[in-house]
Amino acid sequence: MKKTINFPNEVKYFGEVKNGKPHGKGKLTYPDNGGKYEGQWKNGKYHGKGKLNYGGKQGEYIGEFKNGKCDGYGEFKQRGVQKYSGNWKNGKYHGQGTLKHYNEVYSGFFKNGELPSIYLEPRENKTNQNKDKKKIKYTFSYLKKKLDIFELIKYLNWKDKETQIIIYIIWSCSFKDEGAEFAFNAGNVLKEFRLSVKKTDFAGELLKYQFDGTLLPKLNNNFKLEIYFEMCHISHALISSKIEKKFYHIFALREWDNKKDKPINFKKPSEYILEYNNVVDVLDTKPSKSKFFELIMKDSEGMEDAFMEKNKSIDYEERERLMYDTIYQSEKGINYYDLYKKGKL
Numbered sequence: 001m002k003k004t005i006n007f008p009n010e011v012k013y014f015g016e017v018k019n020g021k022p023h024g025k026g027k028l029t030y031p032d033n034g035g036k037y038e039g040q041w042k043n044g045k046y047h048g049k050g051k052l053n054y055g056g057k058q059g060e061y062i063g064e065f066k067n068g069k070c071d072g073y074g075e076f077k078q079r080g081v082q083k084y085s086g087n088w089k090n091g092k093y094h095g096q097g098t099l100k101h102y103n104e105v106y107s108g109f110f111k112n113g114e115l116p117s118i119y120l121e122p123r124e125n126k127t128n129q130n131k132d133k134k135k136i137k138y139t140f141s142y143l144k145k146k147l148d149i150f151e152l153i154k155y156l157n158w159k160d161k162e163t164q165i166i167i168y169i170i171w172s173c174s175f176k177d178e179g180a181e182f183a184f185n186a187g188n189v190l191k192e193f194r195l196s197v198k199k200t201d202f203a204g205e206l207l208k209y210q211f212d213g214t215l216l217p218k219l220n221n222n223f224k225l226e227i228y229f230e231m232c233h234i235s236h237a238l239i240s241s242k243i244e245k246k247f248y249h250i251f252a253l254r255e256w257d258n259k260k261d262k263p264i265n266f267k268k269p270s271e272y273i274l275e276y277n278n279v280v281d282v283l284d285t286k287p288s289k290s291k292f293f294e295l296i297m298k299d300s301e302g303m304e305d306a307f308m309e310k311n312k313s314i315d316y317e318e319r320e321r322l323m324y325d326t327i328y329q330s331e332k333g334i335n336y337y338d339l340y341k342k343g344k345l
Contacts, residue, residue: 002026015041024309030055039065040309048305063088066302072162086110087162095162109163138170138196140205140218146173149220153244159282165250166193166210166277169219208266210277211252213237227292232331233263236296240286247283249295251276263331289345293336303327 005013005022015026021044022028029036035058039050045068046052052061052070059081063074069091070076076084086097092113093099099106152172156165170193197203209215212230216223216239226247227238233254240247253276254263280299287295307323314322328337339345 018043033058040305042067042305048302048309089160089162095160096167111158138193139202143169143173144219147219148172149222149243152220153222153241156241156248156279157244157246157282159248159279161251161278161280164277165215165279166206204266207254207264211235211254211266213239213250213252215277216248216250226286227289229293229296229336230330231328231336236280236292236299238283238286238292245284247286249280249283249292249299251278251280251299253277290340290343293340293345297328300327 001017002015003017005017005020007013010031011028012031013022013026013028015022016024017026018024022041023043024041025039026041027036027038033055035053035055037046037050037052039046039052040048042048046065047067048065049063050065052065054060057079059076059078061070061074061076063070064072066072070088071090072088073086074088076082082099082101084093084097084099086093086099087095087110089095089112093110094112095110097107097110099110147169149172152168155163155168155171167190170190197206206215209218213225213228213235217225222242224240224242225237226240229236233256235252235254237250237252238247239250256262257264281295304323304327307327308319311319311322324337325335328340329335336345
């Protein structure tokens with residue numbers, strides 16, 4: 001049910017409400033400066049996809065939100081000043097993105113809203129270096145031989161949900177001594193990587209290993225797969241590290257075949273598709289299988305909200321049951337949520 005909520009200073013909300021707070025879809029307007037937000041809400045905060053106009057000439061953000069802050073993928077524009085397209089975390093640029101500030105353009109990795117100092121170095125040097133660089137032929141033997149395990153662990157410990165693990169692997173194998181070149185040319189490096197492995201058996205193996213949680217253990221015996229959940233086209237793995245004595249919660253997304261209405265076949269893909277495969281969290285102690293599943297459910301809150309919103313014409317209890325059957329069920333029909341509720345995980 002849609003309602004109107006009047007806040008102090010003539011701030012007004014109109015949309016869906018739960019427990020007296022904006023929840024679902026709705027619009028909030030700030031009359032003083034012309035600012036407004038329109039999109040998804042959760043417990044009174046921007047959460048999901050939305051559009052936020054800051055009012056006046058302060059700019060506009062369109063993208064994903066989490067707990068009231070820009071988080072996920074989004075685009076910010078401030079006319080005549082700057083434009084940023086890329087990943088966000090906790091309200092700041094974080095992950096891969098492109099920032100145009102007046103006439104200067106930076107493309108690469110950001111961390112906590114800051115540009116790496118290497119962006120201040122002259123670009124001419126990077127161009128000359130790139131011309132002399134030999135093309136790398138990527139194989140598992142190459143990655144295993146060249147991998148700097150300590151360099152890789154350093155980046156995994158960032159627990160950055162927006163950066164693909166394969167990017168850290170390429171960095172740790174081939175570019176660790178050429179930070180500026182890699183940062184300026186990250187997009188080109190990934191493009192070259194895709195072209196190098198396209199239509200190869202290696203591409204199929206890589207897709208499979210990313211999804212079944214064995215990519216890191218196959219590259220280096222420092223890593224071990226401890227717990228694994230496959231949920232049709234999504235997987236969650238718990239990987240341990242002997243060196244760091246840490247446990248990495250890793251998420252993977254498998255491409256969906258719309259024609260066959262099922263996940264793609266890993267064997268000999270027509271091209272290499274770089275799907276999501278990233279670090280959700282870094283844990284100091286190993287959780288039980290049940291506790292790990294609780295962490296998975298926490299990470300899946302956005303998916304749950306999207307499912308409930310998409311199917312809101314269905315009765316709430318039935319919709320909730322369908323959600324658990326859909327999101328937490330394996331390709332073979334195993335319902336992990338039911339097992340979790342019965343204490344059988």
